[in-house]
Amino acid sequence: MVNNYLSPPFTQVHTKLHFDTIKNQLTIHLTNVEQIALHSAFDEHAEFFIHVQLINNKILKKFQDIHKKHWSSVQFITWKKQQEKTTKKLVRISDDKLLCDEHLQFELSKDNITSTSLRFLFFCVDRSGIQDLMFESVLCLTPSMLNEYQQTIEFKDLPQITFGEIYLGISYLPTAERLTIKVNKLRYLCKIETDEKIDAHLTAVFFHHGRRFFQKKFSPFIIDGSVTKNNNIYEINESIMQNIPQNDIQSIYVHFELVIRMLHSNDE
Numbered sequence: 001m002v003n004n005y006l007s008p009p010f011t012q013v014h015t016k017l018h019f020d021t022i023k024n025q026l027t028i029h030l031t032n033v034e035q036i037a038l039h040s041a042f043d044e045h046a047e048f049f050i051h052v053q054l055i056n057n058k059i060l061k062k063f064q065d066i067h068k069k070h071w072s073s074v075q076f077i078t079w080k081k082q083q084e085k086t087t088k089k090l091v092r093i094s095d096d097k098l099l100c101d102e103h104l105q106f107e108l109s110k111d112n113i114t115s116t117s118l119r120f121l122f123f124c125v126d127r128s129g130i131q132d133l134m135f136e137s138v139l140c141l142t143p144s145m146l147n148e149y150q151q152t153i154e155f156k157d158l159p160q161i162t163f164g165e166i167y168l169g170i171s172y173l174p175t176a177e178r179l180t181i182k183v184n185k186l187r188y189l190c191k192i193e194t195d196e197k198i199d200a201h202l203t204a205v206f207f208h209h210g211r212r213f214f215q216k217k218f219s220p221f222i223i224d225g226s227v228t229k230n231n232n233i234y235e236i237n238e239s240i241m242q243n244i245p246q247n248d249i250q251s252i253y254v255h256f257e258l259v260i261r262m263l264h265s266n267d268e
Contacts, residue, residue: 009154009156010155010156011033012033012034012155013031013032013050013153013155014030014150014152015030015139015152016031016150017148017151018148019145021146024108025105025108026105026107026108027103027105027106028103029102030101030104031100033097033099033100034097034098035095045127046125047089047090048090048092048098048122048123048124049086049088049089049123049124050086050087051086051087051120051123052085052104052118052121053082053118053119054082054108054117054118055082055083055117056082056116057115057117060119063079063162064160064161066161066189066190067165070165070189071189073191074191075190075193076163079161079190083106083107085105110146113141113145113146114142119139120153120155121135121159122135134158136155137155139153163258163260164188164189164258165186165189166185166186166202167183167185168182168184169181172244172249174246177243177245177246178242178243178244179241179243179244179249180239181240181254182240183202183204183218183237184235184237185236185237186234186236187233187234188200188223188227188232189232192223192225192232194225197222197263198222198223199261199263200220200222200258200259200260201218201220201259202256202258202259203215203216203218204218204240204254204255205255205256207254208248208253209251218238221234222263223260
């Protein structure tokens with residue numbers, strides 16, 4: 001992994017909060033998205049968005065702790081019940097600026113301010129429609145923000161929420177200069193009810209000096225109650241092979257992204 005690959009921050013957005021205590025409503029005004037550091041996600045052909053979640057602090061903490069415990073008794077549907085909004089596509093107006101002028105509204109009582117946080121996600125969608133790297137920033141709300149509040153939100157961290165973990169086998173053959181990564185299995189880290197079905201998509205993206213050069217989208221699979229009987233483990237057993245010169249192997253970074261959604265009866 002190259003040292004400058006995760007050199008924060010990558011971008012920032014100006015944020016203004018306005019609370020209407022009579023209507024129990026929070027309005028977030030997002031403006032002036034500026035790129036600070038180069039990153040492979042900032043491709044001129046990609047489409048950019050900002051996603052905002054209004055989330056209960058206890059629920060946020062439970063999901064943040066999943067990766068430490070490698071297991072959680074909370075369901076994915078609990079996460080999806082939190083309020084969330086996404087901006088329209090941000091329009092690039094220069095090499096380092098994206099046009100943004102949006103108001104996102106959420107229901108929020110002033111009595112719940114101290115138990116609530118805003119989770120900002122910056123992400124892009126590439127030309128094939130695949131969601132690329134996302135960056136996260138969390139703002140804990142306080143009573144002092146009841147009056148109009150402004151802050152520049154910096155995106156410098158990868159998302160801290162983990163819904164699954166993958167088991168890999170990695171080998172490199174110097175004589176053939178070939179890197180092989182075998183994705184053996186995925187363990188889903190949320191609780192699954194017997195009647196639940198979850199659509200899961202796993203993508204691997206290879207970067208060289210921070211520039212994407214290969215992407216593999218694995219076959220989608222369904223996670224349901226039957227997986228619970230096997231410790232929430234789903235067998236994948238797929239391999240990726242790439243020819244990489246020996247003098248470049250230290251400059252390769254591989255990003256795995258898991259995207260999941262709840263399936264309803266009319267989706268099957």
